[in-house]
Amino acid sequence: MTMLRPQAIFLTLGALMLAACAGITPPPSEGISRAELQGQEYPEYVIGPYDELQVFVWQAPELSQQARVRPDGRISTPLVEDMVAAGKSPTELAADIEDRLTEFVRTPEVTVIVTGFSSTFDQQIRVLGEAQRPAALPYQAGMTTLDVMIAVGGLTEFAAGNRAKLIRGRDGEKQTYKLRLGDLLRKGDVTADVPLQPGDVILIPDSIF
Structure with a gap:
């Protein structure tokens, strides 16, 4: 097994820090095009009951x-x-x-x-299935799948995170995308983190099925 010298470790960490500071955007999760995610506009917040x-x-x-x-x-x-x-x-x-x-x-x-913030239903992010605490969360500009999964406590031990789906509705039409929540949360793969939009629904299936 090849051992990295201390100098190499420091150089690697330095490169990662420089990349983060440069604002490099990681590639999106498989199934969602980069153009679609980068081209989305954050809608203005709509006031709801109890706000x-x-x-x-x-x-x-x-x-x-x-x-x-x-x-x-x-x-x-x-x-x-x-x-x-x-x-x-x-x-x-x-x-x-x-x-x-x-x-x-x-x-x-x-x-x-x-x-x-209480948020109207069409501006909430809903997480269903094998999350520790399935919930409906108020949408915030810039919210990603990682933010949402932290808020719901992550995946259960039975979750099939890499078979999770993102359901997005636009003008009455529903579109479904694949998410890799297992890679994101269990392997720390930041390329699996994707931006969300108001009204998105995340479905996390059980690994048994």
Whole structure:
């Protein structure tokens, strides 16, 4: 067996660190094209029930407050009652609040910040099957399969990670891709890590079947 000299080990580690700093993107998991993943756009976040919002009205602290989206998708703030928030982006909601406040305030400027995320169903990432804790997770920009698998505790001992599938819906059509979660989590193969999109479903089968 050939032994690496200490100098060679340091050179190898240095090369890996330089590659990471250079922002090199690893190739995607088999079954998903690089062009498709690199060309995806991160959609604007859509507010959902139970989200926590910070509504800030410039130069009007008495009108600024925190609000939680009710189960009916509405919020109430000073001078603005029962405003529909669910289904809107923070920018759209801010514009609607500004329109309502023009009755009371001259040229209001409103900013809405989401401080607690609940996420609507079509923006969640769902993990089903042989994960330690199958769950529906709020999507975050830049989320990858590794982020999701860490959040659900990884694979069970019976999971067939390399037979996992990613189901992605677009305009009513479903597309299925192969994932190599076993290589990613058990071998540390970062080339098996792929970006995710809102609404993605990850299915992890049992190795018995």
